[in-house]
Amino acid sequence: MPSTITLECQNLSKQFGDFHAVRNISCRIPQGSFFSILGPSGCGKTTLLRMLAGFLEPDSGDIAIHGQSMSNVPPNRRPVNMVFQHLALFPMMNVGDNVAYGLKRRKVGKAEIRRRVAEVLERIGLPGIASKSVDQLSGGQKQRIAIARCLILEPEVLLLDEPLGALDLKLREHMKVELKKLQQAFGATFVYITHDQSEAMVMSDTVAVMNHGRFEQMGSPQALYYHPETAFVAGFVGDSNRFKGEIAGIDNGTASVRTECGQLLHGIPVDDSLPAGGKVDLFVRPEAIHLNPSSSQQAENTITGTVQTILFDGGNSRILVRENNTGSELQVLLPQTREFQTIQQGASLNLSWAAMQSRVFQADDVA
Incomplete structure (x- = not known):
């Protein structure tokens, strides 16, 4: 059975003077999913989110929620709510009044408000704190209260504008898990913007990578x-x-690529549109690279380098290796095995990886 589409954007664009902030964005977001928009600062994420919330009108295109166009629908009439990076909790109100704020504006009865506040505090794992001052809460608790204040209104879509950006690293790691749990517990549709790829990768069902408004x-x-x-x-x-x-040659969807290091890699999956002799950029993940002592027999697709730095990072270590021919620096990610512990700074090593672990793009495709 197909998923119900909660939010749909069709060809959204927004321009400020000569600057194209959002360019022809389209997407369909299923009900109850966690959708993240990931990109660097200035790529258009916040502009897009503000259009979804109704704070900005698109120059062209349309936004629909459950099939109903939001054109000319003001923010307070849209079935969405928004959590900001700085939370905007009211310090003069206690926790319960903060959570109940939207219900009071809707003139919900006092008994109903008390019941729903108690229920939502229970569901976010903070029961019995309605009478507390927000100043008594930890950073993580404040995050959950800000989200509860929105979710108690039962919006069709919850928009989150980098809400973890102001937290310290340990709390941010914890809140990534908590946010995903809350989204699943409430069955809400979350649209989350961030420049932090770890946040997007950990929490999301779908991620849209945004760059230069697209x-x-x-x-x-x-x-x-x-x-x-x-x-x-x-x-x-x-x-x-x-x-x-x-590109040294292409045969049946795979290529041979000669790198700047002089290494000839075979069997790399490529787009058939890449021409033989064309300049490319080849990408390989740090964890895909294998290290062998330089005294060992060199396998095909091997380059040599010298260990510059070893960075300990808990269960893994990041090895920075300077390639001998060009002097370029490579990153290698290794688990803390007994074999790894014999590697020392200044050691000469062979580096190799499976060709299928490589990704190749035209050189001018780099933003």
């Missing part, structure tokens, strides 16, 4: 990570090593 690619976190469709997505989502190279 959606470069839209799909599951796994699809974006393992099958990027543009060089921008390959470089922005997750960490990647990038090599400049040239």
Whole structure:
């Protein structure tokens, strides 16, 4: 049975003077899903979110919620609510009054308000704190209260404008999990904007990667990570090593690529539109690279380098290796195995990876 589409955008565009903030955006967001818009600062994320909320009118295109156009519908009449980065809780009100604020504006009865506030506080895991001052809450608790204040109004769509941006790292990691749990518990449709790829990848059912006002690619976190469709997505989502190279030949959808390091890689999946001899950028993830001592026999698709830095990071370590021919620096991600512990700064190593782990794009496709 197909999913019900809660929110649909058709060819949305917005321009400020000569600046094109949003360019021809279209998407369909299923009911009860977590949809993230991921991109660098200035790519148009906030402008798009403000159009969804009704704070900005698009120059062209349409927004529909459950099939009903939102054209000329003011923000307070739209079935959406918004959580801002700075939360905007009222310090002069206690927790219960903050959560109940929207219900009071709708003139809901006092008994009904008390019941619904108690219910929503229970569901977000903070029962019995209605009488507390918001100043007594931790950062994570304030986040949940800000979300509860929106969810108690039962919006069709909850818009979240980088709500974790002001939190410290440990709390931000915790709240990523809590936000996903809340979204699933309430069955709400979340539209979340962020420049932090970890937030988008961990929480989302679907991620739209935005760049220069456009959606470069839209799909599951796994699809974006393992099958990027543009060089921008390959470089922005997750960490990647990038090599400049040239197509040496193409046969049945795979190519041989000669990199700037002099390495000839075979069997790389490519778009047939790439011409032989064309300049390309080749991307490979740090965890896809294998290290072997330089004294070992060199396998095909191998380059040599020298260990510059070893960065410990809990269960993994990030090894920075300087490639011997060009001096370019590569990142390698390794688990803390016994073999890894023998690697020392200054060691000479062979680096190799499976050709199928590479992604190749035309050189001018890099944003």
